Amino acid sequence: MEQEQLTLYKLMILYLIEKVDFPLSNSQISEFILDKGYTNYFTVQRAFHELEEENMLRVKQIRNMSHYALSDEGSEAIEMFEYQIPNSIKEDIAQFLKEKEYELRKEASVTADFYPSKGDEYTVNLKIREKESPLLEINLNVVSRDQAVYICDHWEKKHSDIYSMLIEKLLFDEPNK
Numbered sequence: 001m002e003q004e005q006l007t008l009y010k011l012m013i014l015y016l017i018e019k020v021d022f023p024l025s026n027s028q029i030s031e032f033i034l035d036k037g038y039t040n041y042f043t044v045q046r047a048f049h050e051l052e053e054e055n056m057l058r059v060k061q062i063r064n065m066s067h068y069a070l071s072d073e074g075s076e077a078i079e080m081f082e083y084q085i086p087n088s089i090k091e092d093i094a095q096f097l098k099e100k101e102y103e104l105r106k107e108a109s110v111t112a113d114f115y116p117s118k119g120d121e122y123t124v125n126l127k128i129r130e131k132e133s134p135l136l137e138i139n140l141n142v143v144s145r146d147q148a149v150y151i152c153d154h155w156e157k158k159h160s161d162i163y164s165m166l167i168e169k170l171l172f173d174e175p176n177k
Contacts, residue, residue: 009047011085014078016093023067028104032096110159112152122148126155136163
């Protein structure tokens with residue numbers, strides 16, 4: 001019986017990812033499953049682990065967070081076995097996405113990450129995407145890890161202002177004569 005339940009949780013994860021056109025994080029998917037009381041945290045993480053081992057998911061790490069999209073194998077699996085997910089769970093997923101899609105999409109479309117470059121310096125990578133199309137990508141070199149973390153932490157709040165300022169400066173400012 002335990003394996004059947006784990007299979008259901010794996011199908012729920014695949015189904016949830018399949019219903020959106022942007023990657024979802026482990027925490028976003030876990031939030032749905034845990035808030036609805038379907039299972040506990042450890043079982044959800046076991047389901048993710050098995051899906052990764054079975055190559056059902058494509059995983060991208062962004063600042064220590066895993067973001068998931070379906071692999072070809074995952075797409076095939078959900079297509080073949082979606083019927084095993086009860087309609088009540090599908091309705092819960094539809095309601096969750098209806099209520100949270102904007103928030104989920106925003107989290108997926110505005111990303112900030114950093115990595116060491118040379119010496120003690122870091123490169124900060126800031127992105128804004130709409131669906132899978134990049135709107136803006138900025139790479140900044142900074143002199144410390146603290147600066148990199150600070151910039152990443154503030155990108156989510158400031159990205160809209162920065163994007164607007166760039167557009168305004170590049171399109172509407174008169175060049176110096």
